[in-house]
Amino acid sequence: MYHHTEFDRAFVVDRAQRFRDQVQRRISGALTEDEFRPLRLMNGVYLQLHAYMLRIAIPYGTISPDQMRQLAVIADRWDKGYGHFTTRQNIQFNWPKLVDIPDMLDALAEVGMHAIQTSGNTIRNVTADHFAGAAADEIADPRPYAELIRQWSTDHPEFQFLPRKFKIAVSGSPNDRAVVKSHDIGLRMVEKDGESGFEVSVGGGLGRTPLVGKVINEFVPVADLLPYLEAILSAYNSVGRRDNKYKARLKIAVQELGIDHIRELVDERFAEIRPKFDGTDQTILDQIAARFGQPTLVSGRSTADYDAAREADPIFRSWADTNLHAHKHADYAIVTVSLKKHGATPGDATFDQMRVLADLAERFGQGDLRISHEQNVVLPHIHKADLAALHAALREADLGTANLGLISDIIACPGLDYCALATARSIPIAQQIATRFDELKLEHEIGELKIKISGCINACGHHHVGHIGILGLDRAGVENYQVTLGGDGTETMSVGERAGPGFSKDEIIPAIERLVYGYLDVREDASETFLQAYRRLGPEPFKAALYPEKAAA
Amino acid sequence: MAQVVTIPTRPARIAALNDRYRHHAAIRVLRDALRDPELGRVAMVSSFGADSVALLHMIALVDRDTPVLFVDTQMLFPETLAYQQEVAAKLGLTDVRIIRATPAAIAAADPDGDLNQTNPDACCDLRKTVPLNKALQGFDSWITGRKRFQAASRADIDFFEEDPAGPRIKINPLAHWTAQDVADYIVNNNLPRHPLVSQGYPSIGCAPCTSPVQEGEDPRAGRWRGQQKTECGIHFVNGKLQRIQPAEAEPAEAETAAFEPVDGQPVIVRDSGFAADDFTGEILDLESDTNLDEANVNFREAELIRIAFPSFTDGRGFTIARRLRMAGYKGRLRAHGHVIADQFPMARRSGFDEVEIDADLARRQPWELWKRSSEVAPSYLTRLGRQA
Ligand code: SF4
Ligand code: SF4
Numbered sequence: 001m002y003h004h005t006e007f008d009r010a011f012v013v014d015r016a017q018r019f020r021d022q023v024q025r026r027i028s029g030a031l032t033e034d035e036f037r038p039l040r041l042m043n044g045v046y047l048q049l050h051a052y053m054l055r056i057a058i059p060y061g062t063i064s065p066d067q068m069r070q071l072a073v074i075a076d077r078w079d080k081g082y083g084h085f086t087t088r089q090n091i092q093f094n095w096p097k098l099v100d101i102p103d104m105l106d107a108l109a110e111v112g113m114h115a116i117q118t119s120g121n122t123i124r125n126v127t128a129d130h131f132a133g134a135a136a137d138e139i140a141d142p143r144p145y146a147e148l149i150r151q152w153s154t155d156h157p158e159f160q161f162l163p164r165k166f167k168i169a170v171s172g173s174p175n176d177r178a179v180v181k182s183h184d185i186g187l188r189m190v191e192k193d194g195e196s197g198f199e200v201s202v203g204g205g206l207g208r209t210p211l212v213g214k215v216i217n218e219f220v221p222v223a224d225l226l227p228y229l230e231a232i233l234s235a236y237n238s239v240g241r242r243d244n245k246y247k248a249r250l251k252i253a254v255q256e257l258g259i260d261h262i263r264e265l266v267d268e269r270f271a272e273i274r275p276k277f278d279g280t281d282q283t284i285l286d287q288i289a290a291r292f293g294q295p296t297l298v299s300g301r302s303t304a305d306y307d308a309a310r311e312a313d314p315i316f317r318s319w320a321d322t323n324l325h326a327h328k329h330a331d332y333a334i335v336t337v338s339l340k341k342h343g344a345t346p347g348d349a350t351f352d353q354m355r356v357l358a359d360l361a362e363r364f365g366q367g368d369l370r371i372s373h374e375q376n377v378v379l380p381h382i383h384k385a386d387l388a389a390l391h392a393a394l395r396e397a398d399l400g401t402a403n404l405g406l407i408s409d410i411i412a413c414p415g416l417d418y419c420a421l422a423t424a425r426s427i428p429i430a431q432q433i434a435t436r437f438d439e440l441k442l443e444h445e446i447g448e449l450k451i452k453i454s455g456c457i458n459a460c461g462h463h464h465v466g467h468i469g470i471l472g473l474d475r476a477g478v479e480n481y482q483v484t485l486g487g488d489g490t491e492t493m494s495v496g497e498r499a500g501p502g503f504s505k506d507e508i509i510p511a512i513e514r515l516v517y518g519y520l521d522v523r524e525d526a527s528e529t530f531l532q533a534y535r536r537l538g539p540e541p542f543k544a545a546l547y548p549e550k551a552a553a
Numbered sequence: 554m555a556q557v558v559t560i561p562t563r564p565a566r567i568a569a570l571n572d573r574y575r576h577h578a579a580i581r582v583l584r585d586a587l588r589d590p591e592l593g594r595v596a597m598v599s600s601f602g603a604d605s606v607a608l609l610h611m612i613a614l615v616d617r618d619t620p621v622l623f624v625d626t627q628m629l630f631p632e633t634l635a636y637q638q639e640v641a642a643k644l645g646l647t648d649v650r651i652i653r654a655t656p657a658a659i660a661a662a663d664p665d666g667d668l669n670q671t672n673p674d675a676c677c678d679l680r681k682t683v684p685l686n687k688a689l690q691g692f693d694s695w696i697t698g699r700k701r702f703q704a705a706s707r708a709d710i711d712f713f714e715e716d717p718a719g720p721r722i723k724i725n726p727l728a729h730w731t732a733q734d735v736a737d738y739i740v741n742n743n744l745p746r747h748p749l750v751s752q753g754y755p756s757i758g759c760a761p762c763t764s765p766v767q768e769g770e771d772p773r774a775g776r777w778r779g780q781q782k783t784e785c786g787i788h789f790v791n792g793k794l795q796r797i798q799p800a801e802a803e804p805a806e807a808e809t810a811a812f813e814p815v816d817g818q819p820v821i822v823r824d825s826g827f828a829a830d831d832f833t834g835e836i837l838d839l840e841s842d843t844n845l846d847e848a849n850v851n852f853r854e855a856e857l858i859r860i861a862f863p864s865f866t867d868g869r870g871f872t873i874a875r876r877l878r879m880a881g882y883k884g885r886l887r888a889h890g891h892v893i894a895d896q897f898p899m900a901r902r903s904g905f906d907e908v909e910i911d912a913d914l915a916r917r918q919p920w921e922l923w924k925r926s927s928e929v930a931p932s933y934l935t936r937l938g939r940q941a
Contacts, residue, residue, distance in 0.1 A: 006734040009578035011931055021925065022895070030918060035893055038866060066576065110576040121866070151933040157902035158875050161868025226937065237872045238844070268846070272879050280938025 004112040005291075011154070012109040015116055019043045020102035042122065042160065044115025045101055048420055054093045054101055055118040056108060060128035060146040060170070061089040061371045061378075065358035068369055070111045072354035078104050083354070085339060085347040085375045087411055087462060088167070089127050090118055094418055116154060121162045123153035123233070127169045129177045130372035133292070134334050134380035136326040139189050140196060142172035144289040145225065148281065151288075152226050159233050163240030164248035166233070167205075170198075176491035179373065181213040182206055182465065184250045185232060190219065197221045202232060202262065203254030208457050210464040210495045211251045214259045216266065222285070224270075227277050231269035235262065295366045295381045297329045302385060309388035316391050318444060319402035324387075327380075333387060335365075335379040336372065337394060338401040340409045342434040345427050347375035347412075356397040364390050374411060376404065407442075407449045407516070408434035411462055415455025415472060416479075422455035424472025424479040425505075429453055432509050437516075446516060449530045452487070465489030467531045468515065469496045470508065481508040483515075485542055486534045497539060499546055511546055518545025563715055566591060567722060570713040579608075582712055582726040583696070584615045592722060593693025596620040598685065600698075601637040602757040603747050607738045608698045608727060613644035614928070620648045622688050622695075626680035627653060628669065628759035632748045639745060652688045654680050669761045680759075686718060694722040700730050703756075741931035812920070814912035821887075822897065822908040824927065827920045830909070832857055832885070841869045845876055852877060855884055859909065862890035871903040878904035878941065894922040902932065904941060 019039075026036040040046075044055040056071070063071075071091060075083045078100045079093040086092055096104060108114055118125055128146040129135070149168060153159070159166075170187045171178040180186025182205060187198040197219045204213025220228045232250075239257065241247045254262055310317045325334040337357065340346050349357075357377055361369045364386045370378035382390060394400040403409045410433060413419065415426030430453055437443050452466030456473070463469030469484035480502040487496030503511045516530075522541050523533045534542060544550075561569070570591060574582055586592050597612055599605045599621055612619050623637055641649045658679060662668065668676040689695060695716070701708050716723045727735070739746065749757055757763055812827040814820050821828050837855035839848070841863055852858055858877065860870040874886055888900050889909040900908055910918075 006579065006730050007737055007931060007936065010580060010738070011933070013578045013581050014931070018926075025922070030922065031893075035865070039895055106581075109578065109581070112576075121868075148937075152937055152939075154933050156934060157899040158871040159868070160896075160899055161866055161871070226939075230939075234872050234876070237869060242867060242869075272876065276879065276940045278938040278940060280936070284937055 009109070009112055012112060012114040012116070013106075015043070015114060016102065016105035016109045019105055023098065023102055038120055038161070041120035042117060043101075043105070044118035045098075046119060048094065048418055051095050052098050052101065053418070054096050054104060054115060055086070055090050056092070056113060056115045057118045057125040058089050058091060058113075058371050059125055059150050060132065060143050061130045061373070062132075062143060063369045063371060064111075065362050065367050065369065067111045067113055068354050068358040068361070070107060070113070072351035072358070074104055074107055075351040075354065082348050082350045084345070084414070085349065085371050085377070087373050087375060087413075087460065088125060089130075089371050089373055090125060091371070092414075094414075119165075120160075121164050121166075122160050123156065123162075123166045123168065126150050126153070127167070127178055127183075127373060129171050129173055130370040130378050131177060131325065131334055131380060132172060132370075133295070134327055134332075135173055135175075135177075136328045137175050138173045138328070139191065140172045141292065142170040142178075142187075142189060143292060144285060145172075145187070145189075145198075145222075146170045147288045147292075148226070148285050149229065151284070152229070152281070156233075159237065162233070162237055163242050164245065164250075166236070166250065168229070174491065177372075179465070179489045179493065180204070181491075181493050182210075182462075182489065183213065184236075185229065186213045187225075192219045195221055198225060200228065200232075203251040203259070205249055205251040206459045206462055206464050207249070208246055208459065209251065209255075210459065211255065212493050212495070213251075214254060216259060216263050223279070223282055224274065226281050227274045228266075228270055230273050231266045234269045234273065235265040239265065295368065297332060297381065298383070299329075299331065301331065301383060303331055303383075304385075306384040306387050313388075315400075315402070316388060319391055319400060320387065322402050322406060322444075323404045331384055333382055333384055335382045335387070335390065336404050337377040337379065337399050338403055338409060339376050339399075340403060340434065341398060341401045342403075342408050342438040343431050345412075346410055346430050349377070353397055353399055356393070356399065360390060360393055374409070376409075403434075403443060405448045405450070406444065407437050407446050407451060410434060410451045410453060411466070412453040413455050413461035415453075415461075419455060419460075421458060422472070423457070423474035424455050424481065426453040426455040426461055426470075426472055429470060429472070429481065429505070429508060433512055436509055436513065440513075442516070445526070446520070447526065447529055449516070450489075451512075452489075462489060463487070464495045465493065466496060467529075467534070468512065470512075473502065475502070479505045481505065483508075483511065483546065485539055486531065488531060499539065499543055500550075501547075514545045514548065515542060518542055521545075563720075563722070567713045567715060570722075571711045574712050577712070579726040579730065580611045580615065582724070583608075583611050586694070586696070586724050586726070587616055587619065592724065594691065595694045595696060595724070596622055596689065596692045597696040598622045598624070598689075600624070600758070601633055601640060601747070603750050603754065604735045604739075605698055606640055606744045606746070607735050607742075608696070609640060609644055609646065610738075610742055610744055611726070612696070613646055617645045618647050620650060620692075621646055622650050622652055622685065624652045624681050624685050626759050627659070628666070628676075628680065628761055630749060630757065630760050630763075633757060636745070636747050643745060650688065652684045654684050658683070669759065673762065682718070689719065689721060692721065694724055696724045696726065698727055699723075699725045700727045700735075702731050737931060737936060741935060742928075814915040816912050818912060819909045820912060820915040822910060822915075822920075822923055823906070824901075826924075827915060836887075838889075839873060841867050841873070843873060845873060845880075852880075852882055855882075857885040857887060858882070859887045859889045860905075862888055862892050865891045865893050865896060871899060874900075874904040894918045894926045897923050897927050901927065902934070902941065 022039050025031045046053040079095045084092045126146045126149045128142045132143050133141045167183045168185045169178040169180045169183040171180050172189045180188055181201055186201040190199050200217045200220050201213035202216045236250050240253050323336050327334050339349055361367055364382050365379040366381050368380050372378055410430040412426040412430040416422040417427050450467045452461050452463045453470040454461035454463040463471050465487040469487050471482045473480045482502040483499045484496030485499050488494045519530050587595055662679050710725055710728050712728055714723050819830050821830050834856050837858045839860045841861050860873050862870050886905045887907050887909050888905045892908045
């Protein structure tokens with residue numbers, strides 16, 4: 001947990017006050033809608049299909065029980081009783097009234113939270129590995145660096161009106177759970193001659209033109225991090241395209257001008273900017289690191305109860321098999337709570353569930369809670385002896401779904417149910433797939449399989465990096481779904497390939513079913529995942545399963 | 554049927570207040586406290602000392618008409634008296650009340666002005682506690698600038714506590730602040746410092762009882778040096794009542810004369826307000842897509858460089874300005890075009906001196922808005938040691 005300073009608190013309070021003022025001025029007419037738009041966007045307020053939407057940052061996915069409870073209060077008082085966790089470690093409320101938003105921001109400020117820079121053409125919420133500080137495979141906890149970047153980018157006077165939005169992700173582990181190469185800037189912690197630093201890649205992104213980030217610098221020492229980031233942003237602000245919003249991201253500049261040209265430009269700017277940092281940032285970095293309390297991990301407490309519960313209770317065992325990850329301390333586990341109950345909206349949590357999660361984090365998990373970019377909630381430090389009790393409490397709150405990484409653990413964007421840009425619905429498709437495979441009782445047999453669904457070409461559901469990706473389009477007023485195969489959003493990132501013609505909304509579920517049966521037929525054994533089989537065999541057998549008529553003809 | 558009404562005791566009310574305000578930031582405590590029925594009529598008490606300006610600034614932002622009680626012991630440094638006037642005028646505080654012991658009381662108890670050497674507690678009683686208690690008669694609660702870090706005796710104060718000297722509640726919005734928080738706040742809001750701070754007085758009281766502090770010493774070590782005394786009477790002692798001499802409030806500074814935009818003529822926005830263009834020399838104009846590395850201009854010589862903002866969403870001008878400043882340009886920098894009030898602090902922090910807008914925009918977004926937006930939030934960048 002990061003403990004906020006008085007400075008952080010004063011800052012968010014001031015911003016909430018300022019936004020209240022801006023809303024007033026919009027209402028009085030001092031601001032035109034055009035002028036109000038970027039201001040509300042800087043404060044996370046979108047205009048959606050049915051209403052305004054408020055997007056709140058959960059920086060690097062870390063949230064305290066008190067903050068979680070405050071989100072519950074907001075969901076209860078100003079929304080319809082639930083909130084939606086997104087793929088970028090934010091939470092969205094889909095039904096606030098504009099006049100209520102200043103009060104919501106005040107309520108957030110009370111617990112040090114805010115919606116600053118969760119939208120608009122600026123540096124967005126910095127994301128990081130949701131297992132940070134707990135994972136067995138970590139080199140260093142990335143969150144102090146993410147917090148340093150958050151502070152530097154917050155209200156940076158030069159970068160509030162960039163060509164387009166700008167995303168930064170940090171990973172402290174070789175297993176890149178933060179998908180850094182799909183961000184404008186991706187930072188991967190590395191060591192060189194005993195010194196810590198970052199491998200920096202630029203120009204990654206999904207969206208209409210999915211591109212994998214390219215390494216611009218193999219090693220930037222920690223002390224140079226902020227000036228180096230500032231150099232990249234300065235260069236981007238100068239050369240990023242402003243004539244076409246679909247070509248305005250850094251990835252297009254990298255593609256059009258070439259990584260070498262961008263590197264040259266960044267190096268020049270870096271030489272200008274480096275002397276302007278007097279080193280105070282490193283002192284602050286140390287203070288930030290100290291403000292992340294370390295969990296107290298006890299050794300010697302027996303884990304026999306855990307083994308006994310596994311033996312006795314098959315439901316518990318199946319949950320433990322899918323929803324636990326290795327902790328750096330052998331007696332502990334990282335628990336992922338699935339927000340993907342079969343048939344429910346992926347990523348939604350009710351205010352009751354938020355309260356239960358806050359309480360359980362305090363009771364069993366040292367008060368530490370995380371939000372993953374896969375729209376689940378993580379309790380990173382649970383002693384194995386507590387797992388059975390935790391699982392029972394989760395089940396009672398309808399949070400015990402055992403499907404992490406399985407076919408029903410689907411990422412889906414809001415789609416046509418909420419989003420003004422959508423061309424098709426995505427949530428109902430996710431619900432139907434999950435329900436269907438639950439009926440077939442095949443989920444655990446299929447094993448790891450990531451389905452990702454977007455409701456339009458903007459790809460917020462990251463369908464390009466789904467093992468199976470589904471893209472909803474509008475064909476002459478009728479919803480039509482395209483399937484991509486073989487995408488991967490981890491450190492072996494690859495962009496999925498389009499399988500063939502699309503399917504209507506009635507055909508898509510049977511098509512996915514055929515595809516999965518096709519995989520079960522061709523895999524070597526139960527240990528070969530869908531992605532591995534695809535990489536071994538290529539697309540043909542999968543296409544044949546999807547389009548049987550063609551294969552027969 | 555008769556209803557039983559329990560009136561909560563003061564400790565219970567205070568506990569409830571502390572619980573309810575638990576997560577509040579300082580300024581939020583202030584804002585809410587001023588209208589919390591639980592706290593009634595609220596005054597602020599300020600010594601206009603080394604750190605006071607932070608809390609005074611906040612109260613000015615929240616409500617500059619809040620009564621501010623300033624106790625003049627008549628033993629203060631002349632610098633403190635001058636500073637008190639400067640701060641009150643700059644922040645626009647409208648109700649500063651100067652509180653003094655009556656001449657009769659002083660003539661009776663301390664005719665030679667040496668009581669502070671023989672019996673400092675009695676002196677504090679005479680010059681601070683008694684007059685202040687009297688002045689607080691009309692109030693239910695009072696705001697102090699006390700902070701936990703200041704003294705071991707304050708290590709566990711909270712936002713709200715009982716006033717042992719009377720029936721009132723003390724409000725300590727800065728209870729949880731550190732010395733660094735105060736320093737940050739003062740720097741970031743560009744507030745005037747007490748002139749004695751730079752001479753080694755981190756905590757300033759009366760002249761006879763305060764001496765400078767050496768580097769590394771406790772900041773309050775200079776107060777009542779060599780005596781077993783760490784708190785002055787105001788925060789401790791229960792005094793007897795006497796007459797007070799309320800002083801006239803300081804008159805607020807007159808508002809800047811209104812400026813009327815004229816169609817067809819540019820309006821220049823600076824920290825001091827709207828004005829007509831006073832510049833008559835040659836202007837070097839740069840478009841928002843100017844490539845400084847290739848542009849064939851000798852910008853160093855220019856007296857005034859004007860950078861175009863074709864649309865307020867085009868932020869390239871901010872980077873151009875920053876780069877000119879980094880390259881050592883010292884002349885006047887002006888942002889020109891569609892810049893809105895909310896961008897004023899960004900423009901200033903990126904190195905611009907002023908903004909040029911047209912009369913239309915100036916009417917729609919009057920100076921009041923620019924001023925409010927320039928009362929900027931604290932800057933993370935400054936705090937991180939990024940030089941402009
Ligand atoms: S992918 Fe399209 S439909 Fe889905 S949230 Fe993004 S913009 Fe909206
Ligand atoms: S600080 Fe010293 S002079 Fe001032 S009132 Fe107290 S004892 Fe007297």
